[in-house]
Amino acid sequence: MRLAAVFSLTLLLSPAAVFAKTFPIPSDNPIATISVPEAWEPKEYEGGVEATSPDGKVYLAVEEVSANDVGGAAEDGVKWFAKQGVDIDDKSLKTEEIKVNGLPAFDMEMTGKDKDGPTEVGMTLIGTNTSGKFLLFYYWGSKEGQDANQAEIKTITGSLQATK
Numbered sequence: 001m002r003l004a005a006v007f008s009l010t011l012l013l014s015p016a017a018v019f020a021k022t023f024p025i026p027s028d029n030p031i032a033t034i035s036v037p038e039a040w041e042p043k044e045y046e047g048g049v050e051a052t053s054p055d056g057k058v059y060l061a062v063e064e065v066s067a068n069d070v071g072g073a074a075e076d077g078v079k080w081f082a083k084q085g086v087d088i089d090d091k092s093l094k095t096e097e098i099k100v101n102g103l104p105a106f107d108m109e110m111t112g113k114d115k116d117g118p119t120e121v122g123m124t125l126i127g128t129n130t131s132g133k134f135l136l137f138y139y140w141g142s143k144e145g146q147d148a149n150q151a152e153i154k155t156i157t158g159s160l161q162a163t164k
């Protein structure tokens with residue numbers, strides 16, 4: 001009994017035990033779900049969900065994109081960053097093939113500038129079980145913000161699950 005109380009208290013005080021909301025992506029015909037802590041004030045938009053870290057230093061979004069291949073999906077992502085006022089330094093691009101919960105993914109990390117100055121930029125294209133559909137996971141923020149929020153970013157990414 002005492003062990004159960006200690007375990008429960010540990011869960012309540014643990015930073016990982018943050019109340020989160022699960023979102024279907026996209027909401028009208030989901031191919032995946034993702035959970036985002038409520039402290040990040042997640043908001044749904046057409047095709048996905050977006051959120052900002054509680055300290056305001058990291059923005060992230062995940063959405064469905066239609067493309068024939070990873071290259072086409074990557075182009076959509078770079079265009080999206082440009083629309084947000086993020087100027088990416090093409091020479092800083094680092095890529096890696098990874099897995100996200102067993103799904104094939106292509107991770108890209110870059111540096112750039114936004115209205116607040118130097119920024120770290122990440123974009124992960126995640127294959128899904130639906131042909132021609134990818135998940136595009138975007139995030140950017142200051143180096144300090146990324147370092148401070150890295151554990152929660154990994155938890156959010158790790159919550160992603162394909163539904164189809």
